[in-house]
Amino acid sequence: MTEQHNVTPATDWWRDAVIYQVYPRSFADGNGDGMGDLAGIRSRLPYLRDLGVDAVWLSPFYASPQADGGYDVADYRAIDPMFGTLPDAEAVIADAHHLGLRIIVDIVPNHCSDQHEWFRRALAEGPGSVTRERFHFRKGRGQNGELPPNDWESIFGGPAWTRVPDGEWYLHLFAPEQPDFNWDHPAVQDEFRSILRFWLDLGVDGFRVDVAHGLVKAPGLPDMGHGEQLRLLGNQVLPFFDQDGVHAVYRTWRAVLDEYAGDRIAVAEAWTPSAERTALYLRPDELHQAFNFHYLNTGWDAASLRAVIDASLEAMRPVGAPATWVLSNHDVVRHRTRLGGSLDRARAAALLMLALPGSAYVYQGEELGLPEVTDLPDEVRQDPSFFRANGQDGLRDGCRVPLPWSGTAPPYGFGDAGTWLPQPADWAPLTVASQAGDPDSTLELYRAALGLRRTHPGLGAGDTVEWLDAPDGVLAFRRPGGLICTANTTGAAVKLTERPGRVLLSSLPPSHLSTSRHLLNTTGDYVVAADTTVWWEE
């Protein structure tokens, strides 16, 4: 590549990187059709540079019928016209690199779209054809094959099998429009190595691997046998998730990544029963990072947080991988809402996460303190899980509402036209424009925190935290470089026995610092306000 690359050449950049997730449909609309796109992303890259993140992860923008927001890919080497063109993607990569940002793209290897050429051929060529072997086609059970081949359930609800007109069934762990690949087939393995190279040649810095734990199924596709709704984080290993055979795939992927200069990485979306099993994906010859869903699933409670932080660090140490931390993404209720609806708490959770050793993921809009949108009418819903699970699990649209950039009414500068999901009428104070420059705003808190991570590299460094004594409900730990983080997870102000140092940054808005809510010193006591994290310099 001749393209200029301004990102720092330092190896291991990813070990303490802050990686910002862009969900392209909902980030920024460049062509005024109400749908976010690559032109919109490109125009907002300076915003991300100014925010202070190191890398941007783009959820899928590939050619797709959008049965699952683009996680149903029809062509892994083409851009969906709704998002732009291949030159648009190249321009995003080039501009990002000029701005010093790295780009990570999503890769979806567990399944494709039912409109993918391979699946269309498999359907057309019929039972016994070689093209069917690239997927999981089976005869059904029952007298006339009228029952699914086994008892597996789709993550989105209902059976994981759909019958085609010639009588065979195919496996889809997600929607019927997302047939699972057969990863025992060499053509599938070759194709994905080729897709990796395609994007690496275009200059991407890495991949986020969708359903990384799902590629390999237990031989013979045995019944789950539980007769109950599957539980992703249960302590049992399911016959379609986290099978040991999946690691051979990632060893071949690592070899491809290592062929390229510039420290290209892969981060696994791996739901496994334990942090120890997640660590297996991160052995030195496999992937680089995995999302820490155990952390995301932990409530705002000092003891539980300390336990999951210790367990995460402990599990990663033997494989030498950095721990990662995440509070929100496009699949879960936004953390402001999930942690009880309090903005104070959401801000405190962010500062705690950003003081931990390793890499952190920020989901678009959390830097604005966006809440989950919980009142979307049924007729605007798009999440396939909403329709397949009788509406009881429709929560993924509420975190995907397009971002508010400016103005006082929808579409809040998202684009010139409407938005593919309606935005709330009361988001004017949450826009980027209204928060920028306001020291009390959540946007300025994130900017300050990310700026301090650059000037105080100790904040993300290493693989340990040094815990300090703290009152019940408070976490206190020291980071390299003389920094101390205290997080009060209780709903009341808590007295500290001694002053940890000079306040570097507090999650409480600065204008509240002078009020009686915070850091009282009237009697010589140092007090941290309820639901507040403070970074101190010793």
Ligand code: NOJ
């Ligand atoms: C995980 C993705 O994050 C989610 O959005 C998607 O529905 C499933 N994988 C299936 O690809």
